[in-house]
Amino acid sequence: MTLALGLAGCDMLGIDTPEKKQADGKAIGAACRHAGRAIEDCYTLNAKGDKAAIYAGWREMDDYMRENKIEPVAPVIKPEDLLPKPKPPKPKAKPKPEAAEGGAVEGGADGAAQDEGASKRAKPTH
Template sequence: MRAIRRFPLLPAILFALPLLTACEQVGELLELPNPKKEAAQADAEGRAIGSACRHAGRSLEDCYVLNPGAQKAAVFAGWRDMNDYMMEHKLDVVPSQLPQVPPQPKAAPAQAAEAPAAARAAQH
């Protein structure tokens, strides 16, 4: 009992301690933005994209074009790290086994309407 009289704030601190340790979890539950976490995630994703591009034998410029939303510095860091790793361990690139399908250009709405009419006229 004497210890409580000497330290009147001790019960309050002990009560508040669990609440203060869960601040990050409360932020996640309330979906509060966390700039540090988002930046770290974007950096990790960029590095993964860069290393995957290098492993697949893609040039750095192609990687930038294929992933316009990724941070270029992170993509470059991942590409460079994978390049160093592959050179050190004498690994070859692993090309994609998926068939390369060129993207189809989208026709303008006026041209799209004219195309079926022209096809029907050609059949008759």
């Protein structure tokens, strides 16, 4: 009895048991069928789900909908909105400008500071 109580808390801890995975898969499959999604789309949108369980839920809902003449509900969210979007490619690093002969970079702040220092040394102060 203590073991049963201890295992009952697994759902609260977020631990997936085989029974929970099976039930989740069947619910996902049923929801996909009710939304009029093809089984292949359902697999793609739920890649981590158990495919056998998803199919079982999809098939059960299909039978139920046919028997009761229930029409699919059009999904509001498009599949492309559900799938993760690819990350944009990283921009390539721009090459650093080559130093001009003599070691100074043209037009840069370092080059301007070097020129000022040279002009101050050239003028004698009296």
